[in-house]
Amino acid sequence: MLAFIVRRLLLAILTIWVISVLSFAIIQLPPGDFVTAYIAQLSASGASVSAAEAVALRELYGLGQPFYVQYAKWMARVIVGDFGVSMEWNRPVTEVIGDRLWLTILISFAALMVTWGLALPIGIYSAVRQYSAGDYLFTLIGFIGLAVPNFLLALVVMYLSFRFLGANVGGLFSPEFEVADWSWAKAWDLAKHLPLPAVILALGGTAQLIRIMRANLLDELRRPYVVTARAKGLAELRVILKYPVRAALNPFASTVAYLFPYLVSGSVIISIVLSLPTVGPLLVRSLISQDMFLAGTIVLLLGVLTVVGTLISDLVLMWVDPRIRYQLD
């Protein structure tokens, strides 16, 4: 088991490294170098940059040197928490991102919880009552969940609530809390706004998980041990919940690794539609205005947090599910 943990850790580190190279490539991709752009930006806003300062900046970022030297210099600064300066905001990137990163992760995590919370009971119901009206209904909803891209769903929900409720359902906070400091009242306000984006985000993944859960449970229900349990006179609910459901839970463990990146990805795009204060809208804006340090940092941090989140959930599930543990030994 220790070997497995080490292997997972190494893979996570490798993934983070690949993401960091890609993020740096994104910073580098636009034509021209960013120091020239930065100086132009500063001159435009009235501040003057001396030739000596320009040379110092060039030296700092290793411009003119090969890609790997620039990458190494960038990484060395990133590791100590210096992500550079956002050109558009003229402030350190970390300040601009602020709480947004955590809100992104919070929404993705909430969506993960919703996915599990919905997929488990619905999957069980659909398998136990196979071909019932409810099963067909959930299958239908599941197909809609698969087919409607979540940004489209967000758009439709926005439109319907605007049209019929006259309310804008976007955002994560009520206006009075938007710029307020964190307090219990603000957290409660967030909790009230969280379910809608979480459900919208979760629908696609839920549909997939319900289908897997249903298929797995159907296989388990036909096993002889279920008949034995019934023959021994166990109550139906107990028969189902205690044995086949637990055996069919495997996808919950194995799909989380792919579900979480998918949710983080989706949160970026639905945040733009629902104007949620996550990194999504910031990323799009920074990319369009070519504020590359901000964009690169967001891609990097999102990637790293996704990998870490997946790693933690993998380890937790391994700890919870004895079958995974025994398979490894």
Add this chain to the structure above:
Amino acid sequence: MRARLFTRLPVTEAAADAEERFAVASQLQLTWWRFRRHRLACFSGVVVVLFYLLAGFADFFATMDPHDTEARRTYAPPQAIRFLDDDNSFRPHVTVLRARRDPRTFRMVHDQASKVDLGLFVEGYPYELFGLFQSNIHLLGLKNAQPGETLHLLGTDRLGRDLWSRLVVATQVSLTIGLVSVGISLFLGVLLGGVSAIYGGVVDTVVQRLIEIIRSMPTIPLWMGLAAALPNTWSVTRIYFAITVIIALLAWTDLARVVRGKFLSLREEDFIAAAELAGAGQMRVIFRHMLPSFLSHIIAATSLALPAMIISETSLSFLGLGLRPPAISWGILLQDAQNIEALALAPWLLAAAVPVITIILAFNFLGDGLRDAADPYG
């Protein structure tokens, strides 16, 4: 499995014939027979074919020039086709509202309704079919239209462009971009999946880790970053191909897994061992013996991968980071619907959602049907 199927049949002459046919049928034929029994999948297949026909003859089905802007008919609502005249005689027509500016408020008002007849195969804006034939014939249009009388089956957008025509032309881009991306991912997937399975060892480990790494990254932010770096000066076609490559680069992993799995399971089969013992070379074994038996699996995996590609392009263009105007795709059309106020004013802007959802569902059902059919003995 096969033996059971035979014993179930009563021994009559017809059954013997069927048995004979079954025994000598090729893999593709067996797949086709099984596929035909899936009604939903067949229906979806028809839908997909119709969509591609629509895309192929997009200009023929369009009613107005999709790029033609007109300030006087911004956000014009959809026109309903009426088949009966006031005296209940058959006369397909639409009621055209001519816009004029109110002399006091300077706002546009739509009034002066007049009936204009609809016709089939009427002349309209000129276009090239498949880049080869010049034509100006359109399936549907107004007969003897006066200047200012226009046909808008789905209304118009912010710049007064006809939404139906734009939607039809967008089909062309959105459906082919998926095909090209899937083509590239298929190439990468088959190559890397195949290499990984055949050579095994270090190569296999490297490819498998690469797949795991790509799958554990959030793709949309990466796509966005890469797509945003495409220079503004590039032509529409170049951007189009760059986007397909960007999408394909992160999307080949599923196909690679399918291919590798199939290769590994087939390698254990007796007929492969027989071919090898008979002295067939590696290439011959792969292309003559292995490929035909998992071709249908690849086709199924491809049709399941297509909707994801279409969603990716739509999402990127929707964010303004994919294709850029004057290109027209579903994502670009939906971009106009991003503004909630505009959407409340002109709900028909959401029309592009209908083909997106329809084609994704159709590809999913088709893929499911194909996947089931791909195992004729299963």
